[in-house]
Amino acid sequence: MAKTIFITGASRGFGKLWAAAFLERGDQVVATARNLDTLKDLQQQYGDALLPIQLDVNNRAASFAAVQQAYKHFGRIDVLINNAGYGLFGTIEEASEQEARDQLETNVFGLLWATQAVIPIMRAQGKGHIIQVSSVLGLITLPVLGLYNASKWAVEGLSETLAAEVKGFGIDVTLVEPNGFTTDWGGASAVHSQPLAVYEGVKAAFAAGVTPDIFGNPAATPAAILKLVDTANPPLRLFLGKVALPWTKQVYAERLATWEEWDEVAVAAHG
Incomplete structure (x- = not known):
């Protein structure tokens, strides 16, 4: 049976690819983007099966309005895919206050607003699936992406909690955690902090590890x-x-070894 899919950040990258795949197989798609011109090709090809909505996910009221518009238009929302987000490149020290706030505003709060907006609809339906596009960097970290790492760790904690809270309503939650992909996430979509020369060595080491x-x-x-x-x-x-699982297993093995090594100290602190 055809589904109604609501996708944020559908102007390019994963969001647009997935929107096209759903439309191609006969689903109905609500695609949000800041610039609706990016969706004209899909609209021309798939017509009324696509509902494009201009949306800045940072605007809570607009996010709620977009979800309501989608619901009134198609009569249900089966799947929400929170895909909108971007990467901030720069060390922790380099990030300006505005850059840090903007990163969390979009990647965490933008995701939260759409999630909050769709829950009552899915609860009334007795069924729904919320898919949060996180990252392997929501489980482990890389230098030079500290604020991005932090935003995805927040998404992980929020969404794992959400899963327990809404399961009884028939709503499923999935965290999709990609490793690196050749989207423009690190290109036109990225923001770069003003560099400090003292971190040139850290950035060179980071760049050396970024292989095709x-x-x-x-x-x-x-x-x-x-x-x-x-x-x-x-x-x-x-x-x-294919990179995410072996990398995460290696990092978690190292974490477990450290926790075991310090377990006697931890237990003693229990009192």
């Missing part, structure tokens, strides 16, 4: 997303890409 083989092909991801929304019991977490 760690990046996945975005065009290969729609099949995974279609399978995710069609499964009866979707997982809380889903990696995208």
